[in-house]
Each structure stands twice: as structure tokens, then as C-alpha cells.
Amino acid sequence: MGELTVTVRRAFPDFTLAVDHAFALDGITALFGPSGAGKSTLLRIVAGHERGAQGRVIFDGEAWQDGRTHVPPHRRGVGTVFQDARLFPHLNVRGNLRYADKRAPAGSGRITFDGVVRALDLGPLLDRRPQALSGGERQRVAVGRTLLTRPRLLLMDEPLAALDLRRKADILPHIAALPRTFGVPIVYVTHAIEEVTQLADRMAVLAHGELRAAGETAAVLERRDLQPELGHFEAGVALTARVTAHDADFHLTHVRLGEQRIQMPAAPVPVGSDVRLRVRARDVALAREEPRGISIRNRLRGTVLDVAEEADTAFAEVLVDVEGQHLRARLTRAAVADLDLAPGTPVWALVKSIAFDRRALTAPRPSADDG
Numbered sequence: 001m002g003e004l005t006v007t008v009r010r011a012f013p014d015f016t017l018a019v020d021h022a023f024a025l026d027g028i029t030a031l032f033g034p035s036g037a038g039k040s041t042l043l044r045i046v047a048g049h050e051r052g053a054q055g056r057v058i059f060d061g062e063a064w065q066d067g068r069t070h071v072p073p074h075r076r077g078v079g080t081v082f083q084d085a086r087l088f089p090h091l092n093v094r095g096n097l098r099y100a101d102k103r104a105p106a107g108s109g110r111i112t113f114d115g116v117v118r119a120l121d122l123g124p125l126l127d128r129r130p131q132a133l134s135g136g137e138r139q140r141v142a143v144g145r146t147l148l149t150r151p152r153l154l155l156m157d158e159p160l161a162a163l164d165l166r167r168k169a170d171i172l173p174h175i176a177a178l179p180r181t182f183g184v185p186i187v188y189v190t191h192a193i194e195e196v197t198q199l200a201d202r203m204a205v206l207a208h209g210e211l212r213a214a215g216e217t218a219a220v221l222e223r224r225d226l227q228p229e230l231g232h233f234e235a236g237v238a239l240t241a242r243v244t245a246h247d248a249d250f251h252l253t254h255v256r257l258g259e260q261r262i263q264m265p266a267a268p269v270p271v272g273s274d275v276r277l278r279v280r281a282r283d284v285a286l287a288r289e290e291p292r293g294i295s296i297r298n299r300l301r302g303t304v305l306d307v308a309e310e311a312d313t314a315f316a317e318v319l320v321d322v323e324g325q326h327l328r329a330r331l332t333r334a335a336v337a338d339l340d341l342a343p344g345t346p347v348w349a350l351v352k353s354i355a356f357d358r359r360a361l362t363a364p365r366p367s368a369d370d371g
């Protein structure tokens with residue numbers, strides 16, 4: 001979808017950001033890291049708002065910044081959405097959207113007023129003033145307004161940070177669908193790992209002003225060496241599975257991972273679409289034989305890929321291949337010894353249905369074979 005090459009250095013008195021990387025912009029790229037890691041600084045450099053940054057920024061072969069050039073922000077074709085919506089209070093939603101639409105460059109491809117209203121479900125809000133919107137609605141309008149400026153690259157700086165979990169869950173599917181609907185890549189800054197899992201096709205991890213990792217989300221999430229950055233408690237993976245049925249009686253949704261089945265609390269996702277499930281390492285148990293007479297419904301056949309014991313602690317992390325996707329299981333080292341787990345050992349991975357948070361679902365993405 002595009003490439004953003006960033007070779008930059010920005011030194012403040014107490015902090016230096018130094019990044020040298022070519023980001024493959026495919027769909028949504030999450031820029032993840034703790035507070036103060038330098039995420040917003042990096043976004044500002046890309047947008048052209050950090051004049052003190054040295055180095056090069058190249059977007060799709062076009063130099064936005066190098067030794068001689070510094071293309072001003074308004075000439076880069078970058079749109080930014082911030083945590084606060086920054087809408088015009090004296091205009092209603094339609095007016096806010098039209099303002100951007102009218103000023104956008106001509107001949108700008110797939111983005112249309114009606115398309116944006118539809119994609120973000122803004123129809124019912126068009127006549128309202130920003131003051132009469134909820135926080136989540138305001139952010140949807142802010143995203144719509146920024147899209148209507150026809151950006152070539154959309155930057156989002158913690159756009160949902162001020163929202164509660166429910167509002168986040170309402171808006172995430174809308175954001176997830178944007179790159180495919182409008183052909184615009186998104187760089188999405190967040191320090192919330194669940195937003196990364198739900199949204200991001202690719203992710204980059206930033207800490208102390210340095211890029212620690214970048215790549216496909218699933219591959220980065222399973223890396224144990226990133227535990228200091230990704231967090232012990234939240235460590236886990238993202239599995240992609242296909243919804244096969246809903247069970248109204250028991251309030252369950254059935255999904256398929258390759259040939260294997262998973263049950264989770266009912267989730268409002270159509271049958272046939274793909275969902276992204278976040279599974280934390282601490283929610284996975286392993287068995288050498290298929291357990292019987294046990295309440296855990298999700299028993300996945302897999303093979304141990306790797307066992308990493310954490311010296312001087314009680315714990316170990318086991319990486320398990322299930323149908324070509326990877327699960328992480330956090331066990332005690334004693335259990336690893338007991339079960340004699342090693343690469344190649346066949347195991348059953350057990351995951352309680354409740355561990356699949358129904359909020360932790362992505363938008364129904366177009367499934368792979370829908371093209």
C-alpha cells in the first residue's frame with residue numbers, strides 16, 4: 001500500500017529519538033510503546049511539525065525531508081486525528097465535514113462525502129453540533145473530517161484514549177475498515193495493547209526513543225524478547241479465526257481455527273467473516289492428553305515450538321503451533337518439567353471461553369478468500 005522510510009534523529013534536553021526504518025504501510029500500522037517513548041514525536045516528524053528533526057523522511061519515493069528539502073505539513077497530504085476531536089463548535093457535523101470536503105484537492109480517488117458518512121455511520125449525526133455528541137461520536141466525526149481532506153496517509157495519535165471500553169468497542173470496527181474502503185494507509189499511535197490486537201495489520205514497538213521491533217502484528221506479539229516493552233501481564237497473541245455459527249440458547253459464538261473449533265461468548269459478528277481473537281499467555285493451559293470431564297470447552301491440538309524458562313522465577317513460556325498460528329502459554333517451570341515439554345511435543349492447549357473477550361474482536365474484515 002505504501003512505504004514510509006524514516007531515518008531521523010530528534011534531540012531534546014532530556015530525550016533523544018533515533019529511528020532508522022522503512023515502514024511497509026499495509027492497512028493499519030500501530031506505533032506502540034509506553035508513555036514518553038517518542039511516539040507522538042515520530043508522528044510530528046512524519047507530519048512535518050518537528051523542524052528540529054534531522055534526517056530523511058521519504059513517503060512512496062517522495063522526499064518530504066532530507067538535507068535540502070523540508071516539505072511543509074500542508075503539502076505532504078497527511079491527515080492527523082488527535083485524542084481531542086478539535087471540531088468547529090459553531091458548525092454542525094455536516095458543516096464540519098463540508099469544510100474539509102470543499103478544501104480538498106480535486107481528483108482525489110475513492111474518498112467521497114457520502115462514502116465517508118456511510119463508512120463511519122455519520123448519517124444520524126449530520127444535523128447535530130459537536131457539543132451534542134458523545135466522545136465516541138465526536139471522534140468518528142473527526143476521523144471523517146480528516147478523511148475528507150483526502151490524505152495520502154492518515155496519522156492517528158491515541159484517538160480513543162479518552163473513551164471508555166464500550167465506546168472504544170463501538171468505534172474500532174469503523175477504523176479497522178478504513179484502509180480497505182478508501183485505500184489510505186493509517187499509522188495509529190497507542191499505548192493500549194488491545195487496540196493493537198484488534199486493529200493493526202502491522203506494528204512497531206518504540207521504547208526510550210528507539211525502535212525495538214516492527215513487523216506483522218501476530219509475529220511481533222509472539223516475541224518473548226519484547227516482554228519488557230509488551231508487558232508480562234498482557235503478553236499474548238492474536239489469532240485469526242472464522243465465525244461459523246451463533247448459539248442463541250447458550251449465548252455463544254462458534255469460530256473455526258483451521259480444522260479446530262473455538263467457543264466464545266456471543267459476539268455480534270456475521271457468520272463467514274474473520275475475527276481477531278486476543279489470547280493472553282496467562283489464560284492458556286497445556287495438557288499432554290485430551291482432558292475429559294472438564295469444563296473448559298476449547299481444547300486445541302497443537303505442537304510445542306519453543307520452551308523458554310525464565311531463570312530465577314517460577315515461570316516458563318511455551319510457544320505452541322495450532323493450525324499454523326501460534327499460541328503462547330505461561331506455565332510454571334515445574335509444570336514444564338512434569339509434562340516433559342520440548343519442541344515437537346504434541347499437546348492440547350486449553351483456553352476457557354471467557355478468556356476470549358468479546359470486545360477483543362476486530363471488525364469483520366474481508367476474509368482472505370473474498371479477495
Ligand SMILES: Nc1ncnc2c1ncn2[C@@H]1O[C@H](COP(=O)(O)OP(=O)(O)OP(=O)(O)O)[C@@H](O)[C@H]1O
Binds near residue numbers: 015037038039041
Ligand atoms: N518540545 C519538546 N521539548 C522537550 N522535550 C520534549 C518535547 N517534545 C517531546 N519531548 C520529550 O520527548 C519524550 C517523548 O515524548 P512523546 O510525546 O513523543 O512520547 P509518547 O510516546 O508519544 O508519549 P505519550 O504516550 O505520553 O504521548 C518525552 O520525554 C517528552 O518530554
